[in-house]
Amino acid sequence: MKYLLVLAVVLVAFYIWRNNRAADAREREQAAPPPRPAPPTAPDAMVTCRHCGLHLPSQDAVKGTLGYYCGHEHRRLAEG
Numbered sequence: 001m002k003y004l005l006v007l008a009v010v011l012v013a014f015y016i017w018r019n020n021r022a023a024d025a026r027e028r029e030q031a032a033p034p035p036r037p038a039p040p041t042a043p044d045a046m047v048t049c050r051h052c053g054l055h056l057p058s059q060d061a062v063k064g065t066l067g068y069y070c071g072h073e074h075r076r077l078a079e080g
């Protein structure tokens with residue numbers, strides 16, 4: 001009967017120790033700095049068509065040897 005009591009005490013102690021570890025882990029998780037927000041994406045640079053002066057995002061522009069154009073037609077007209 002004495003050993004059963006010792007075993008019960010050990011089990012209770014183990015249970016308390018485990019609960020404390022789980023609480024510590026949760027606290028550490030909350031104390032950790034929040035993940036950084038994603039850096040804002042850079043706005044697309046605006047370029048000017050060398051033929052007609054239209055402003056458009058560089059992503060949509062056609063790049064010629066002399067600069068940017070709003071389309072292949074204006075690049076052809078400006079650069080031949």
Ligand SMILES: [Zn+2]
Binds near residue numbers: 049053054
């Ligand atoms: Zn143009």
